[in-house]
Amino acid sequence: MSHSASADVCIVIAAKDAEATIARAVMSALAQTEAREVVVVDDASNDQTEKAARQCDDGSNRLKVVRFNENRGPSAARNHAISISRADVIAVLDADDFFLPGRLERLLQQEDWDLVADNIAFIADRAVASGIEERIQEFPTESYIIDFVGFVEGNISRRAAQRGEIGFLKPLMRRSFLERHRIRYNEVLRLGEDYDLYARALACGARYKVTRSCGYAAVVRDNSLSGRHRTYDLERLYEADCAIMANNADLDRAAMSALKRHARHVRDRYELRRFLDVKNHEGGMRAVVQLLGRPSTIRPVAAGILGDKVERFFRRGRPRLRDNEMQEIRYLL
Template identity: 65%
Template sequence: MTAAVPTNVCIIIAAKNAADTIARAVSSALAEPEAAEVVVIDDGSTDDSAAVARAADDGSGRLNVVRFEENRGPAAARNHAIEISKSQLLGVLDADDFLFPGRLRQLLSQEGWDFIADNIAFIDAAQAANAQASIDRFAPAPRLIDLVGFIEGNISRRGVRRGEIGFLKPLMRRAFLDQHGLRYNETLRLGEDYDLYARALAKGARYKIIHSCGYAAVVRGDSLSGSHRTIDLKRLYEADRAILAGNKLSNDAEAALRRHERHIRDRYELRHFLDLKNQRGFARAISYALTHPAALPAILGGILADKTERFRPSRAPAPLALGGTGDVRYLLEALAMDQPQK
């Protein structure tokens, strides 16, 4: 017999300089009856993020706002929220995003999972206020995803619309995290979500995905998630190596992780080469390439791809390039409920 799904959820919001959006995020989380706690970690903001978050309190006693005096990164902020919360289920909400009404009820109606995520609607910032009326209704079509499928879904391909399922924002069972000693890797400022979910899947987590849409990701040109440092790429491929070294994986899972590690490492090598060129000159960059022959294919391939980008056929644009059209785009391809099933 399947154990009952606990209904006490903690929504975790890590915020840095999010005074313009944090109220909407907090209000959407507090509007969910299943949210027993909403924990906001102000991660060293230089604006009024903490005060604005507190002002969005609904008086129910569920909101807890904590401020870090210095920025420690989203992984550290989320880990602190996990430690001070008491709920059995944990969910992450980015400070510039929001939840559609009924999102938690929809997720909690499913059984048989340790992690469960729904579809994400990418919405232009100018359209966020009226987004709910524009969202399609999708059949849930629940499915479990394994480590291989998750890893493959996070290897982006040039010219293809971004669909990395590491962007998904699942609810997580605290019991599973505690059982396996899992928390966010605080050395990561890029891919910290991907890394946690990959490590959980390597430990046997049941990760269920439904195609119903309950999460709104607001697309802004100045979003912190849209930029990263070169060193962040290095730390991410090193995290892949740690998963490979610390787990007994199937041949398919090991091969998928090695592909992802190589994919991120290639991006790092190209970025590192370009950094050297811009900061220390072309001769220094060429010297690095010649003394690191293993990096040459990534460097040459990346430069060639960039030079020929405009000659390749255009494909569906990335969610980060909505361009203010008002269109709503979804992370997961799905069939609207009012469309005929094939």
């Protein structure tokens, strides 16, 4: 599983209504000397995303832009990009985000991996234009292995603590490993599709290496598509966890226990959202009647509502930060 720094990389960018940001993403990808291919899939945008992406062509014949006629979701877009590419290594870049200079070179210097990821800098949208990326902190390049249990546990949010975000990491992935285990993105998912793919890879024995050095910049926008999801999306993510359990019955007790906790966490979020949907559309009495008809859902719904009220109560006593006081950069790791 050793890997040399000269490996070819395909950078996959799924884009939907990303006219304002796609050029920055594409140009950061083309600036990586290890990028053999940059494949942009416009997922039926309503703006000029496709045109803006094509205008970034640097004449190196590395950029390929494809457009879907109907919206199929990020998983389908990424799967299509993988299917029409040939590079040894797959890298995923969101259309809002960008790579920092030298990212691929640093990651490819790591050895013995099937997936390898680095730290993510979350940058406030308003701060990007000011050149804030030049102030991104340098971290040690030492790496460590994240196992199945650590990964799954790192995706479980806990109140009064930073949300579970390990699934947000954007590892390079060896095509040979994905092909050998027939792993692709689950096209049913529009929430947690990254988490699901990495979890399935780890269940198949993937060696997942992580370094705290930072090479990926994620731009935080209020209207980001990734920041919105439907109740239906939570249900599909719960079903994806159940599928991993059903298809990997040989996972050890610790791994299966972690997966069950994540599934329960997602299911509880789904039940709360489902209750609130009924309440908002059919009224509080109808929501309570449905809740009492399914006693197993009372605990997660009650806990969720209580937790939200407690958070709002304590938030009410805090002074509201002005825009120029808000944190402009934070790091995932």
